[in-house]
Every structure is written in C-alpha cells, then in structure tokens.
Amino acid sequence: MAETDPPVSLKLVGTIHGRFSDQPTDDLTNPDTTSVWLRNNGFPTVLHLTDEEVADLRALRQAIFDIFTAQTTGAAQHPAAVAELNRALGHGAVALASVDPQAPDRLIAVDAAADRADAVLYRIAADALALTTGPHAHRVRQCTAHTCGTFFVDTSRAGNRKWCSAATCGNRARVAAHRTRARDEVSDT
Numbered sequence: 001m002a003e004t005d006p007p008v009s010l011k012l013v014g015t016i017h018g019r020f021s022d023q024p025t026d027d028l029t030n031p032d033t034t035s036v037w038l039r040n041n042g043f044p045t046v047l048h049l050t051d052e053e054v055a056d057l058r059a060l061r062q063a064i065f066d067i068f069t070a071q072t073t074g075a076a077q078h079p080a081a082v083a084e085l086n087r088a089l090g091h092g093a094v095a096l097a098s099v100d101p102q103a104p105d106r107l108i109a110v111d112a113a114a115d116r117a118d119a120v121l122y123r124i125a126a127d128a129l130a131l132t133t134g135p136h137a138h139r140v141r142q143c144t145a146h147t148c149g150t151f152f153v154d155t156s157r158a159g160n161r162k163w164c165s166a167a168t169c170g171n172r173a174r175v176a177a178h179r180t181r182a183r184d185e186v187s188d189t
C-alpha cells in the first residue's frame with residue numbers, strides 16, 4: 001500500500017508528534033525550528049517568521065486540526081476554527097504573470113507574496129480548504145495509534161489504512177502487538 005506525500009495542511013498538523021501522549025513534541029516552537037520546517041516543506045528559504053507569525057501558524061495548525069477532527073468524527077464544525085482558516089485564506093495574493101521569455105504567450109499563477117509569512121498561511125489554508133471540500137474529503141482519517149492524532153489521506157484501494165505512517169505508528173503498533181502476544185504465550189505456560 002503506497003503512502004503518498006501528505007498534503008501540506010496535514011503535514012502542518014503533524015508537526016505535533018504524539019499529540020495525545022504524555023509528552024508531545026512540537027517542531028514549531030520558535031522562529032528557527034519553524035524555518036527548518038518551512039524549508040523542508042518547499043517554502044522559500046529566505047522565510048524567517050517572527051514570534052508573532054509563528055503564533056499565527058500554530059493557530060492555523062490548531063484550526064486545521066479542529067476542522068479535520070470534526071470532519072472525521074461527524075461532530076459540528078467549530079465556528080472559531082473556520083474563522084481562523086478564513087483569516088488565513090484572506091492573505092491570498094495570487095496573480096497572473098508572464099515569467100517565461102521563451103513563451104511570451106503563457107501566463108502562470110504566481111504567489112505575489114511568496115516570501116512573506118502571509119503567503120505561508122494562505123498556501124496551507126488553501127490546501128486545507130481544497131482537502132476538506134474536495135473529492136478526497138471522505139478519505140481523510142485520523143491515525144489509529146492512540147497517542148498520535150495525525151491525519152492522513154487514505155489512498156489505499158480498500159480504504160482501510162490505519163496509520164499516518166507504516167514506518168512509525170504502524171511499526172510501533174505491530175511491535176506492541178507482538179509483545180502482547182509474546183507475553184500472553186509466556187503466561188499461558
């Protein structure tokens with residue numbers, strides 16, 4: 001079962017590791033760690049967010065988490081989460097531009113503010129919007145590892161994928177199941 005690269009909005013949610021564990025860790029604790037994450041996820045390398053902008057990004061992350069939690073559990077959407085997402089969408093500055101001198105007849109969509117924090121928020125919010133209203137909305141699932149909390153798009157044909165990643169949560173679950181089995185076998189003897 002192939003795991004495709006997750007949409008960036010779900011990757012943002014995944015920057016909290018072990019969300020439901022005793023000791024969750026966060027990749028976005030300050031501007032420096034946030035820069036690393038942005039760089040690793042295809043955002044311009046010149047970006048360096050201020051503390052306030054990091055707080056905005058974390059607020060967007062919470063909103064996306066809340067929206068997908070409601071969507072995957074059938075609970076009512078929280079208006080504050082929707083408002084937060086809409087605020088980020090309001091930063092959009094997409095424009096048409098001619099960028100290829102070899103093809104002067106061609107226009108492409110460019111993000112007019114790609115090197116600004118606003119554009120980061122916009123791009124991630126637009127990704128969440130496309131995901132929650134698009135054809136794969138019903139395929140968004142929450143990882144079944146009980147401490148994880150990350151969402152993923154289940155692209156498996158059977159639609160029965162359980163973990164955000166087979167390599168991390170899936171492997172941990174298999175190891176735990178194996179340990180339980182081994183313990184049961186010992187106590188049976």
Ligand SMILES: [Zn+2]
Pocket residue numbers: 143144145148149150163164165169
């Ligand atoms: Zn997981």
